[in-house]
Amino acid sequence: MSDITKQSLTELVENVKNKKLSSTDVTKAFIDRSEKSEELNAYITNNFTSALDKAKKFDQKPNLDLKLPGIPMAVKDLFCTKNIKTTAGSKILNNFVPTYESTVTENIWNEGAILLGKLNCDEFAMGSSNETSFFGNVQSPIDKNLVPGGSSGGSASAVAGQLTPVTIGTDTGGSIRQPASFTGIVGLKPTYGSCSRYGIVAFASSLDQAGPMAQNVKDCALLHEVISSYDPKDSTSIDFKRNHYSKELTNNIKGKKIGIPKEYRVDGMPKEIEDLWKKGIQYIKDCGAETVDISLPNTSYALPAYYIVAPAEASSNLARYDGVKYGFRAKGKNLIDMYEKTRSEGFGAEVQRRIMIGTYVLSSGYYDAYYLKAQKVRKLIKNDFDEAYKKVDAILTPSTPSSAFKIGEKTNDPVSMYLNDIFTVPVNLAGLPGISIPAGHDSKGYPLGLQIIGKAFDEQNILNIAYAMEEKINFKNKITDWWIK
Amino acid sequence: MSIDLKTIKHISKLARISVDEKRAEKLAGDLNSIFDFIEKLNELKTDNVEPLTSIAETTLKLRSDEVKSKNIREQIIKNSPQDNEDYFVVPKVIE
Numbered sequence: 001m002s003d004i005t006k007q008s009l010t011e012l013v014e015n016v017k018n019k020k021l022s023s024t025d026v027t028k029a030f031i032d033r034s035e036k037s038e039e040l041n042a043y044i045t046n047n048f049t050s051a052l053d054k055a056k057k058f059d060q061k062p063n064l065d066l067k068l069p070g071i072p073m074a075v076k077d078l079f080c081t082k083n084i085k086t087t088a089g090s091k092i093l094n095n096f097v098p099t100y101e102s103t104v105t106e107n108i109w110n111e112g113a114i115l116l117g118k119l120n121c122d123e124f125a126m127g128s129s130n131e132t133s134f135f136g137n138v139q140s141p142i143d144k145n146l147v148p149g150g151s152s153g154g155s156a157s158a159v160a161g162q163l164t165p166v167t168i169g170t171d172t173g174g175s176i177r178q179p180a181s182f183t184g185i186v187g188l189k190p191t192y193g194s195c196s197r198y199g200i201v202a203f204a205s206s207l208d209q210a211g212p213m214a215q216n217v218k219d220c221a222l223l224h225e226v227i228s229s230y231d232p233k234d235s236t237s238i239d240f241k242r243n244h245y246s247k248e249l250t251n252n253i254k255g256k257k258i259g260i261p262k263e264y265r266v267d268g269m270p271k272e273i274e275d276l277w278k279k280g281i282q283y284i285k286d287c288g289a290e291t292v293d294i295s296l297p298n299t300s301y302a303l304p305a306y307y308i309v310a311p312a313e314a315s316s317n318l319a320r321y322d323g324v325k326y327g328f329r330a331k332g333k334n335l336i337d338m339y340e341k342t343r344s345e346g347f348g349a350e351v352q353r354r355i356m357i358g359t360y361v362l363s364s365g366y367y368d369a370y371y372l373k374a375q376k377v378r379k380l381i382k383n384d385f386d387e388a389y390k391k392v393d394a395i396l397t398p399s400t401p402s403s404a405f406k407i408g409e410k411t412n413d414p415v416s417m418y419l420n421d422i423f424t425v426p427v428n429l430a431g432l433p434g435i436s437i438p439a440g441h442d443s444k445g446y447p448l449g450l451q452i453i454g455k456a457f458d459e460q461n462i463l464n465i466a467y468a469m470e471e472k473i474n475f476k477n478k479i480t481d482w483w484i485k
Numbered sequence: 486m487s488i489d490l491k492t493i494k495h496i497s498k499l500a501r502i503s504v505d506e507k508r509a510e511k512l513a514g515d516l517n518s519i520f521d522f523i524e525k526l527n528e529l530k531t532d533n534v535e536p537l538t539s540i541a542e543t544t545l546k547l548r549s550d551e552v553k554s555k556n557i558r559e560q561i562i563k564n565s566p567q568d569n570e571d572y573f574v575v576p577k578v579i580e
């Protein structure tokens with residue numbers, strides 16, 4: 001039974017369906033490993049007792065037609081889970097127990113999965129290293145004192161460390177793809193409107209998307225198939241025909257045209273990343289697809305535009321935390337004093353910084369200079385992609401400009417932290433799907449990822465390309481279990 | 486461009502976040518370095534560009550105006566930091 005946690009989601013589902021494993025076997029194995037993995041600090045809240053009860057109940061009357069029959073799964077603590085504490089990594093929501101369930105997690109439980117617990121993340125998903133969480137740093141299973149990336153850092157750590165077979169994260173500027181890249185796993189940010197945002201703690205509403213994180217592309221496709229749905233409760237959810245992503249998965253990408261954008265060759269990018277990208281281009285060719293040099297001329301403006309749009313939306317979204325309706329409340333002399341102290345004591349430094357940026361750019365006299373300007377730049381970035389997609393089916397880039405860094409290395413310089421998302425942010429601004437797959441290691445043995453960006457609603461295509469490349473790359477994650485005594 | 490302490494105080498008032506002197510200075514430094522980075526956008530001419538206001542190119546769907554959640558007052562006030570059974574309670578606002 002010791003090797004249960006090493007199995008992929010696809011294998012676990014198959015073994016449960018063939019009755020080689022029970023839900024209790026699988027759930028016990030992941031709970032056991034999670035309990036031995038406290039040092040990773042991947043969990044904020046565990047749901048182990050209830051999960052085991054549910055697994056036993058499942059086994060008494062197993063419904064094996066479901067897509068995730070009795071499979072235990074931990075999720076990012078940004079998804080509201082009914083009657084289970086949901087913190088968004090913040091002190092201000094430390095005592096918040098939702099009375100409703102997010103649509104995405106509801107879809108997962110409806111297919112038979114069982115909640116293992118809630119995973120650590122940067123506070124309100126604002127961060128690229130999981131160092132802004134009120135509940136402390138998350139350790140990467142790759143190496144001690146290495147960041148797992150962020151904001152879905154607990155999610156990445158839990159999948160790479162085999163504490164959960166798969167998980168879901170959210171991605172506003174790279175928060176699924178960057179930690180996936182840092183920990184040697186697969187992470188998909190779906191097209192905006194593919195997965196419902198209902199019940200997800202809001203950060204920047206025009207950018208936020210939930211998505212799957214997994215050990216391999218097939219698992220990722222299966223989980224995406226479960227979470228993607230049209231939902232009237234989210235007015236930006238889009239009613240389009242969704243594929244059976246895992247069933248339709250194919251490694252035949254012959255004749256596909258893959259764009260290589262020259263603007264992603266940024267100054268100061270380590271040679272290892274450049275070499276990885278070149279290898280990626282070779283893998284594409286080995287799969288019988290063709291690469292085409294393309295230009296996305298406004299790429300370098302994406303990150304500055306993002307740091308207007310995302311904080312502006314965040315400052316509006318986070319106005320709801322006022323100490324009245326839910327969450328933490330500080331004592332104040334009067335109503336205004338109570339608001340100001342609650343928000344000052346309840347939010348961490350990075351969240352306050354972003355609320356301040358957002359409030360400033362939306363304040364009287366500055367709207368045109370910042371927010372309107374950023375929306376225009378966003379249009380230019382989207383036009384760049386539209387133009388490129390007249391010539392190519394997908395685009396290949398590195399996922400991040402470097403491999404994972406040490407805890408504390410970038411906390412004093414917000415701009416250098418923000419630069420981590422330079423390759424992932426344009427995808428969110430244009431509302432496109434993007435997937436990061438592990439593609440190699442740097443000289444320190446840390447994983448490096450490649451990103452495949454698709455046309456809107458073309459998740460099947462990028463999953464197929466990722467699937468074909470995965471076979472050629474044959475990546476092996478170096479997990480030493482350093483944290484298990 | 487430079488954001489001074491007076492501006493920080495003004496924004497913190499708008500954002501309803503109390504900020505002491507020490508924190509204000511740190512925030513001014515951080516915001517200035519972030520805005521230096523954002524200023525790069527001024528290189529771009531955007532006079533004739535339409536702003537992107539909605540990423541999904543669909544019109545909002547209409548729905549009938551029906552009450553779907555009934556009698557959920559208890560659920561709504563359940564997470565209130567200070568509840569008085571039926572209401573949200575805040576510090577006194579009328580003298």
